[in-house]
Structures are given as C-alpha cells and as structure tokens.
Amino acid sequence: MKRSRTTLVLLMELAVVLFWSSAVWAESDYNMTQGVTEISGKVYDLHMLIFYICCAIALIVFGVMFYSIIHHRKSKGAVAAHFHESTKVEIIWTIIPILILIAMAIPATKTLIAMEDTSQSDLTIKITGSQWKWHYSYFGEDVEFFSLLATSDKQIEGIEEKGAHYLLEVDKPLVLPINRKVRFLMTSDDVIHSWWVPAFAVKKDTVPGFINEAWTKIDEPGVYRGQCAELCGRAHGFMPIVVQAMEEGDFDAWLVKQKEEAAIAKQQAQEALGSSLTMDELYAEGETIYNARCAVCHQINGEGITGAFPAIKGSAIALGDLSTHLDAIVYGRPGTAMQAFDAQLSEKEIAAVVTYQRNAWGNDTGDVVQASDVNAFKAQKNAKEEQ
Numbered sequence: 257m258k259r260s261r262t263t264l265v266l267l268m269e270l271a272v273v274l275f276w277s278s279a280v281w282a283e284s285d286y287n288m289t290q291g292v293t294e295i296s297g298k299v300y301d302l303h304m305l306i307f308y309i310c311c312a313i314a315l316i317v318f319g320v321m322f323y324s325i326i327h328h329r330k331s332k333g334a335v336a337a338h339f340h341e342s343t344k345v346e347i348i349w350t351i352i353p354i355l356i357l358i359a360m361a362i363p364a365t366k367t368l369i370a371m372e373d374t375s376q377s378d379l380t381i382k383i384t385g386s387q388w389k390w391h392y393s394y395f396g397e398d399v400e401f402f403s404l405l406a407t408s409d410k411q412i413e414g415i416e417e418k419g420a421h422y423l424l425e426v427d428k429p430l431v432l433p434i435n436r437k438v439r440f441l442m443t444s445d446d447v448i449h450s451w452w453v454p455a456f457a458v459k460k461d462t463v464p465g466f467i468n469e470a471w472t473k474i475d476e477p478g479v480y481r482g483q484c485a486e487l488c489g490r491a492h493g494f495m496p497i498v499v500q501a502m503e504e505g506d507f508d509a510w511l512v513k514q515k516e517e518a519a520i521a522k523q524q525a526q527e528a529l530g531s532s533l534t535m536d537e538l539y540a541e542g543e544t545i546y547n548a549r550c551a552v553c554h555q556i557n558g559e560g561i562t563g564a565f566p567a568i569k570g571s572a573i574a575l576g577d578l579s580t581h582l583d584a585i586v587y588g589r590p591g592t593a594m595q596a597f598d599a600q601l602s603e604k605e606i607a608a609v610v611t612y613q614r615n616a617w618g619n620d621t622g623d624v625v626q627a628s629d630v631n632a633f634k635a636q637k638n639a640k641e642e643q
Contacts, residue, residue, distance in 0.1 A: 293457060374470070387491065403429065431500045450462065461486060
C-alpha cells in the first residue's frame with residue numbers, strides 16, 4: 257500500500273514539473289505560438305495561465321479520485337458511507353469554482369481590452385477581403401494594391417513539387433514597419449472573410465457593410481504568414497496572408513518607392529489609351545491576367561464549374577456582343593461571385609483579358625480590344641447613367 261501511494265505521489269509531482277515548465281511548452285510544436293507583438297505575448301501568457309489552472313484542477317480531481325479508488329477499495333474492507341445534503345460541502349464546491357473563474361476572468365478581461373484599443377495609432381491600413389484575395393490601402397499615403405496567391409497551378413495540381421510555403425505565398429505582401437502601432441480597418445466586398453495572422457494574435461472577421469478594427473505593433477522584422485480563417489467559398493484555401501515587417505527606415509523608403517511606382521503606372525495607363533497592341537501582345541498579357549484573376553473560378557481551360565461558375569469557352573458572353581462582355585468584367589454581376597474589375601485592373605489589362613477570352617479555347621472571334629476601347633465603353637456607360 258505504501259509503495260502504491262509513493263508511486264502515485266511521484267507521478268503527480270512529475271506531472272506538475274512538466275506542466276509548469278514554460279521552456280517545455282514554449283518550444284513545443286503543439287502549443288500556441290508566442291508571436292512577435294506585445295499583445296501576442298499577453299495572449300500566450302493568458303493561454304498558459306488557463307492551461308495551468310486546468311491542469312491543476314485535473315491533477316487534484318483525478319488525484320483524489322484515484323486515491324479514493326485505491327484506499328477505499330472493497331478488497332480492503334471499506335464500507336460505503338451514507339450521508340445526504342451537506343450544506344458545508346455545497347457552499348465549498350460553489351465558492352471555489354467562482355473564485356477560479358474570477359482568477360481567470362481578470363487577466364482575460366485586461367487582455368481583451370488591450371486587444372481592442374486601436375487609439376493613438378501611427379499608421380492606418382484598410383483591409384478588404386474578396387473572393388479570393390486581399391486589398392490593402394494605406395490611409396493618407398496614396399498606396400494601395402491587391403495581394404493574390406502566388407503558388408503556381410502546377411504545384412496545386414501536383415505536376416510540380418510543392419514549395420516550402422505552399423498556399424502561403426503571395427505576389428505582393430503587406431509591408432509594415434516595426435515599433436509603430438498599426439491600426440487595421442477591415443471589411444469585405446462580398447462574403448465574410450477573416451484576416452488571421454497568428455504571430456500578431458490578430459484574427460478579425462471582415463463583414464460586408466461593416467468596419468471592424470484591430471491593431472498590431474511588431475517587435476521583430478521578418479516575414480509572417482497567415483490565411484483567411486473563415487469558410488468563404490470553394491477557393492477558401494487559396495487566400496493566404498503574408499506580412500513583411502521592416503525596420504522603420506526601410507519601410508519609409510519602401511513607401512516612397514511605392515508612390516513613385518504608382519505614379520509611373522498611372523502615367524503608363526494614360527499612355528496606353530493612345531497606343532495599339534497586336535493580337536499576340538494582348539493575348540499573352542491577357543493569358544497571364546486570366547490565370548491569376550479568373551482561372552480560380554472559370555478554370556484554366558475556360559470550362560468553368562457546372563452549377564457554380566459559368567464557362568467562358570463557347571459562351572454567349574465571349575462569342576457575343578463586345579459591350580456585354582466588357583460590362584461583365586468592368587462592372588461585374590451584382591448578386592453573383594462575378595466581381596467588378598474596374599478598380600482592380602487598368603484599361604490595358606481589361607482589354608488584354610477580354611481579347612484573350614474571346615480568342616482562347618477555340619472561341620476564335622478574331623476580336624482585338626484596345627485600352628482606348630475600354631475607356632470609350634466606360635465613358636459611354638457613365639454618360640448614360642448621368643442622363
């Protein structure tokens with residue numbers, strides 16, 4: 257009997273040592289990440305506190321249970337006691353859980369309040385989710401861009417070996433400075449998405465018609481990855497988030513460069529209105545744009561998905577009136593998954609993708625659409641709406 261008691265005590269002491277060893281849990285692949293922000297550190301500490309409390313409760317409850325099973329077993333001659341309605345016991349088992357809940361609620365409330373405090377921010381960024389990409393806009397800086405999945409279709413289809421960051425890589429990462437408080441304003445163009453970066457302890461839903469707020473202040477430069485954490489449609493798994501955190505000086509230089517590139521792109525878009533490209537040039541550029549922006553729904557072969565996304569190959573849109581085709585791409589189709597690409601693509605890019613769709617997969621209309629055609633269509637449409 258003494259040997260069994262000694263063994264039980266040793267096992268309990270070993271469990272306590274393991275549970276209370278922060279180093280063991282901090283390095284575990286199964287535990288929550290500690291992150292790279294003050295808030296993520298608070299969330300991690302809160303997580304571990306609650307975990308330790310649960311472990312302590314489990315040890316006490318199971319310890320008493322196993323002790324009772326061993327010490328009061330029938331083979332030892334134990335006889336069950338008969339008693340009812342102990343007021344003292346009922347008061348004890350009511351007060352103790354209340355005290356435990358209070359001990360858990362106080363730090364939890366402090367952490368939640370800190371997570372929601374977006375005041376006194378140094379930089380504000382609007383994040384807009386749409387099927388299936390993110391749009392980032394830096395307030396007051398005239399810098400904005402879309403961030404799309406960069407993993408190749410061949411990796412997704414299993415033709416090529418998957419990369420180290422399979423489905424967690426984008427063409428344009430969100431760039432943030434360290435040591436500055438960044439405020440996020442989050443919304444959505446279509447369905448509910450969720451912007452989640454574990455290293456920041458930021459996970460907030462983006463809801464159509466609403467603005468949610470979150471914030472972060474990154475301590476260490478580096479690349480941090482996340483993804484949409486809301487089931488937002490068939491391509492939900494292809495909506496990653498990549499954040500590149502830079503030193504403050506590097507970020508300021510990057511911001512200046514982005515403004516310069518935006519000005520150049522605007523000038524090039526204006527110049528494109530007066531230029532004419534060949535069918536081959538438009539087709540090549542249109543194919544690149546289609547594969548990046550359209551193929552996730554309409555498929556690489558243009559055949560779409562029955563019951564979900566219409567085919568472009570042999571469709572009335574691609575083979576019919578050009579203005580109807582332009583209208584679908586420029587202004588989208590309200591109430592459907594077809595987005596308006598007017599703010600996402602330049603006139604030249606729209607012209608290229610329309611040219612590609614009207615001549616790929618055997619459509620062979622021979623139509624060549626220029627940027628000036630798209631601009632003229634938009635002007636005509638705006639004029640009709642103003643009348």
